[in-house]
Amino acid sequence: MGKNNTVGKILFTSAFLLGGIAVGWMCAVFMHTNALALTVTLVIGAVYGIGAIELFQFRYATSTLTKALLRTKEKVTVLEDWLNALDESLHNSVRLRIQGERVGLPAPILTPYFVGLLVMLGLLGTFVGMVVTLKGAVIALEGTSELAAIRAGLAAPIKGLGLAFGTSVAGVATSAMLGLMSTLSKRDRMLATRSLDTRAATDFQDFSLAHSQQETFRALQIQTQALPEVSGRLHEMADKLEQVGETLIANQDRFQASIGRVFSELAVSMDKTHKESLAENVRLAGESIKPIVADVMNTIAQETRNVHHNLKQTAGDHLQALAGQFKQLTESMSQSFNTMTASAIAHQQTNDENRLVLWTSALESTQKESAFHFAESSKRISGLLKSSEDLIQARIRTEAAWLEEHQKRMDTLAQMLKSELFALRKDEELRGQAAVERLGNLESALADHLTTIGRAMEAPMTRLIQTAEEAPRAAADVISQLGREASKRAEQDTRQLEEQRRIITGIDALSRSLAQTSADQHAAIEALVHQSKGMLENVASQFTDRMGAEATRFSGVVENFAASAVEMASLGDAFSMAVTLFNESNEQLIQNLSRVEESLEKAAIRNDEQLGYYVAQAREIIDHCMLSQKEIFEDLQKLHQNNRISVAG
Template structure:
């Protein structure tokens, strides 16, 4: 039905143009040229609306063929007309951008009316100019009537361009309304597809689908951190046990080495002392037999004292070494325990931070989902209100334009009838003075002939009547002068009436132009309101994008915090490993110092050996 309505409106506009143009053919070239211009503008507007409807039909065909969600949005957008592709893509993504409308049709609707009025003005100028020429150039009543008939007919024809302009403007506006209604239906179908099969390509749906992946990534990151912390604890415990075993084994090895060294040194010292005393004793026994027993006992006592002294010193040093090693072991144990407790506290704090971050992320996701739902409801409600407002405004605008068109047609009819009435009154007003003028002009020669005859007949009788004759002639001349003045006054009245008629026509046309300008201003105001509405939609889209950017920034900060926590854990692990290495190095250094300190000890028992020689001396 819409298709036939569009074709019917186009046919009505063409029929009106053909009817008006048929009346202009062979009668007037200027209105015919203006009618041809109106026809060109009308055909251009109809061609633009045809392309607009073709794009709308292609969009509806692509929407009807869309039964399931495509793999990519670009694949389906290839079936959409290029003029609508970008707007449809933005609308699918959630931008709510309006589809483009006819660019030149609103301007062409007003241009058709202006062209019709231009043809009317040109016809009126030519008609009134011809009437003035006729009135100024002829004095015959029949010639004036015949000359005024053609301009009046031309005046009627000149108003035909206004009829053509108003008719084509109304039909082009009707076709534009039909095309916009089809585009509105296509937009509703597109919104239905966006809420259905095209919903996975919207930014809101993609964000909602990405949030579980982010939560899973965070949970996986928390699990990996927990696993790494457990591995760190196990490694620290294993290294602590290994270090304790190595220290115990080192002390056992050190004790064994010290015991074997002392035992070997005592045996060697005893052997050296026996070897050194044997020749002295043999020589002394040869010289002093009586003192050998005392010397032997003294040597035995001295050796026993030396052995006991060495045993006591070794026991003291061993006890001191053991005490120092136990103290170091306790210090290392306390340090490792404090280190383990610190690690446990750090791990607990890390777990608390991660749990807090996870709760904040979940609350943020819930708040984001709620805000997006509220935003979606509000924007749907606003779009419904805007659509209702648009329908109301379009209906009111259509009614106003229809009323203005009817008023313009009625006003033009009234103006035409008023001009015809004024011209009829002017002809009637001119007929009586011209008749009197002709009658008086026909009576003047008869009166002059009678006067001349009377003068000739009475010339011989009375000379004194010359003055009377002169007075009568003077009176006749005065009458003629008055008659000429009355004719001049009638011509002035006719000119004034013509000027008043022109002024009234100009005022009517000025008022019509003012009304057309007011209509254009209202159209411009409505266009400004549409522009502000588009700007408000754009601000809403920018707010939505800013909130998305804030969400991404918060997730990035959470990821950075988790990375910093992981880096701190790695640094603490490296610090603990370095401390363990330092403890091992200190233990090895202390063991080497003890070994080096005990290494010269076997040479000390050989010093008391020269005492028997001194005694014997």
């Protein structure tokens, strides 16, 4: 091919130079002899130049195609990038040629006209020159009667005929050379086109319509083979959803059972703690008061016996000797003792009353603080339960909204799929009918044409008619097979849509059961909280009543033993110990409530994590299902477009 191009270039250049030499020679001949012939020759040269420029551009476009084909060593992946290397005049025709359309490449437009125009211009110059020459001869013959003058008048026009026919020489020479150049250019274009057709079946195979149809048919076969796998995956998805639902129900049951056990243990622990603390307080108070009372009674009895014994001895020893002194001393001692006793009793009673008031106020403040702490703990528990309820309700509303939106999207997608499948089925039917009609028309036209050819071709045409009759039947079989495949595909899509609806219905039921379970759980938690609150209030009231009774009893003891400072100090220690025990029981109760709160928070977090995990699993399954449906829908659209292209082709 390179050798042919070199020979073609040499011939083209030689023809161009010969044509130019002919025009230049004639211009040199007519330069100072005949202005009219020179003008016609210049016009011929201008037309020849315009035609040569067009052929140069034509050959340049052909060279771009040839170079692009030579540079292509492997399959082309991007056709547009390869076409950009060609001349702009070849883009559309080369693209159609690669796609399989038998479209011719552009040819020179002005050159064929210029080939004839150059001959006509040469003849025109010749005719004009002959008219002028013959007119001069007529004038010379009519103007004189002498033979020498006539001979001279005829010689001048005959010499001018050579100049007149020079334009014909220029026109014919340029026309011949321009025609040769056009033929060589068309030959190069034909060779480039042949090379393009050869490479189109190998390097440009991916861009041909036949290859696209084969790929479409192969994709349909792959899709048909993949549909059972998709159905199996959908069944696996349904099984997974069922397993997820069972797991969710089992986790909810375990959660409710654990919550019930926690609250039962909490109630038992609180009851046991309060009973033990109250019994311990009463026991400690009784044990602390009992030795004090026994010591006081023993001390008083011992002192009384000692006093009586001493008085008896003293009275017996000094009764007679010191009767007067004893009487005076007894009176003075009695007065002073009464005065000191009265003042001591009054002072001690005042101090005891003040201490009793202080202890009573301290006990009341401690009781109020305990009640306040109980109320604060109840409020915190109520707040936590309310926030948990709000969080659960918000999560339920969010999931319900998401499920409703997803249901709407799935309904819309199902409706779109139904409409597209219905439209595709109608299009397939219309295409089948149109193909059958076109084949029938083609058969009738072919029969008419064969009838008009003649009896001499009867036997070959009979075989051709039989072949044509078999072709519509084969086409009808293919169309019927495609219709059956489309019907099967539509039925499979319908079954898949029904399977999706069942899955969505199962997810909806699962969400409703989850919401119902959450509501039941919330109600159970609220009931347990109310029950715990009532138990706490009962325990607090019982504790208050017992503390009031103990305070009354202690007040009676204080009034009975007001004269003993040691007893009051012991009583104060007992009260301090009781307050300490009450504070310890209160702290233990607060710790138990904190543990209950932590267990509730952990249970709520675990429930949220499980709910989030199940929702994420459901979303992944739904996304996977939607992706599969989207791929099926895109394949259907591609099939629809390919069918349109095939029908249009």
